[in-house]
Amino acid sequence: MKYKDYYKIMGVARDATQDEIKRAYRKLARKYHPDVSKEADAETRFKEVGEAYEVLKDPEKRAAYDQLGADWKAGQDFRPPPDWDAGFEFSGGGFTGGDASAFSDFFESLFGGRGMGGGMGGGMGAGTGGFRQARGGGFSARGEDHRAKILIDLEDAFEGASRSISLTAPSVDKEGHVRTRQRTLNVRIPKGIRPGQHIRLAGQGTPGIGGGSAGDLYLEVEFRPHRLYRVDGADLHLDLPLAPWEAALGAKVKVPTPQGAVDLTIPPNTAAGRKLRLQGRGLPGKNPGDLYATVRIEAPPADTEDEKAAYRRFADQFDFDPRSRMAGRGTEAGR
Amino acid sequence: MSERHSRETATEITGFILEETTTLGLRELSSACAVQAEHIIALVEEGVIEPVSYRRRKWQFTGASLTRARRAVALQRDLGLNIEGAALALDLIDELDRLRSRLRAIDPGS
Numbered sequence: 001m002k003y004k005d006y007y008k009i010m011g012v013a014r015d016a017t018q019d020e021i022k023r024a025y026r027k028l029a030r031k032y033h034p035d036v037s038k039e040a041d042a043e044t045r046f047k048e049v050g051e052a053y054e055v056l057k058d059p060e061k062r063a064a065y066d067q068l069g070a071d072w073k074a075g076q077d078f079r080p081p082p083d084w085d086a087g088f089e090f091s092g093g094g095f096t097g098g099d100a101s102a103f104s105d106f107f108e109s110l111f112g113g114r115g116m117g118g119g120m121g122g123g124m125g126a127g128t129g130g131f132r133q134a135r136g137g138g139f140s141a142r143g144e145d146h147r148a149k150i151l152i153d154l155e156d157a158f159e160g161a162s163r164s165i166s167l168t169a170p171s172v173d174k175e176g177h178v179r180t181r182q183r184t185l186n187v188r189i190p191k192g193i194r195p196g197q198h199i200r201l202a203g204q205g206t207p208g209i210g211g212g213s214a215g216d217l218y219l220e221v222e223f224r225p226h227r228l229y230r231v232d233g234a235d236l237h238l239d240l241p242l243a244p245w246e247a248a249l250g251a252k253v254k255v256p257t258p259q260g261a262v263d264l265t266i267p268p269n270t271a272a273g274r275k276l277r278l279q280g281r282g283l284p285g286k287n288p289g290d291l292y293a294t295v296r297i298e299a300p301p302a303d304t305e306d307e308k309a310a311y312r313r314f315a316d317q318f319d320f321d322p323r324s325r326m327a328g329r330g331t332e333a334g335r
Numbered sequence: 336m337s338e339r340h341s342r343e344t345a346t347e348i349t350g351f352i353l354e355e356t357t358t359l360g361l362r363e364l365s366s367a368c369a370v371q372a373e374h375i376i377a378l379v380e381e382g383v384i385e386p387v388s389y390r391r392r393k394w395q396f397t398g399a400s401l402t403r404a405r406r407a408v409a410l411q412r413d414l415g416l417n418i419e420g421a422a423l424a425l426d427l428i429d430e431l432d433r434l435r436s437r438l439r440a441i442d443p444g445s
Binding site for chain 1: 347348349350351352353354355357366367369398401402405406409410413414415424428432435436437439440441
């Protein structure tokens with residue numbers, strides 16, 4: 001088990017006042033709140049900060065933690081001294097900071113009563129008694145909800161997909177010991193799902209305590225970036241490169257869509273940046289999205305003498321200044 | 336340590352898209368958010384979520400309301416916001432999500 005430096009996690013000094021700790025917590029909670037933050041490790045950081053605050057905001061727990069000494073380094077191998085909490089009475093104020101089931105082994109070993117079981121029968125237990133009772137005794141609570149993110153490919157939204165999800169959930173046995181239970185769920189993801197949507201699996205979260213109902217499992221779906229398509233809600237966007245003559249003269253070109261290539265008619269004098277809509281070719285569903293092909297015009301390089309000559313003839317034939325609209329007030333408009 | 340209570344189960348479950356398929360009553364919604372019904376009523380009064388049907392005894396909510404209500408409750412609890420603050424934060428988060436999605440559609444590198 002690794003030592004956790006709760007002061008470092010919160011970015012406060014060891015002698016910070018309770019007010020300073022609260023301010024630091026609020027600031028970090030806003031920054032890493034999973035509903036607000038888009039940082040990749042937001043959920044982990046948020047839990048870490050919640051755990052640190054759980055200890056530091058409570059003068060009893062903070063004093064007990066401080067008693068471990070200031071010489072520990074974060075990540076250092078840690079084992080609580082046998083009687084480290086002698087003389088501390090945790091009144092079991094309960095968790096207020098959300099997902100208590102996600103707290104670390106380090107937290108559990110200090111405040112959770114886990115690890116007190118094996119080989120330490122007899123006289124032990126007085127220290128963490130109050131707390132353990134609050135968890136195991138005559139009290140019932142609804143289990144925690146679980147949230148997990150799943151990454152799928154765009155193609156999965158068209159065909160549906162299966163994902164295997166491993167969940168580790170603590171459960172409390174009759175003696176009040178916390179045990180970890182591994183569950184694997186095979187979840188069928190329905191077709192037509194869109195990025196940011198959720199799959200709710202009622203009753204698949206943490207089991208309730210003392211007869212409370214189980215929590216729910218929420219899967220938030222995100223899409224892996226796709227080589228060709230970008231997703232905006234139900235719509236797909238695609239860059240469509242055209243040769244200058246295709247754009248100028250009009251053409252019929254093959255455009256890939258997730259359901260297979262289609263023929264698209266390019267009207268004459270199609271400008272770069274123009275969006276051509278393929279109705280109903282976006283993500284499937286009750287209201288299927290559209291696919292937008294944004295025209296990009298790619299000019300071939302002039303490498304050979306013939307190619308250079310072709311470009312020169314081209315230049316001779318046109319009275320064209322691509323920068324005409326750049327001319328500002330007071331300057332000649334380049335023609 | 337006894338392994339009595341640890342077991343490995345593999346279950347095949349069909350997921351449903353919360354935003355599209357679910358409708359919930361007031362009691363279900365409050366239970367899914369782990370709050371009292373009064374809390375949900377306050378969220379409706381603040382305009383954070385809207386029932387599909389307005390008759391109070393038969394309030395029905397969509398799955399999208401569940402996502403919003405859960406977020407509002409989490410923001411209130413975790414950041415110490417009042418209901419008005421949570422409502423504002425939710426609107427801004429929605430706007431941010433829309434803009435980010437639009438930005439990704441234009442510029443895949445973002």
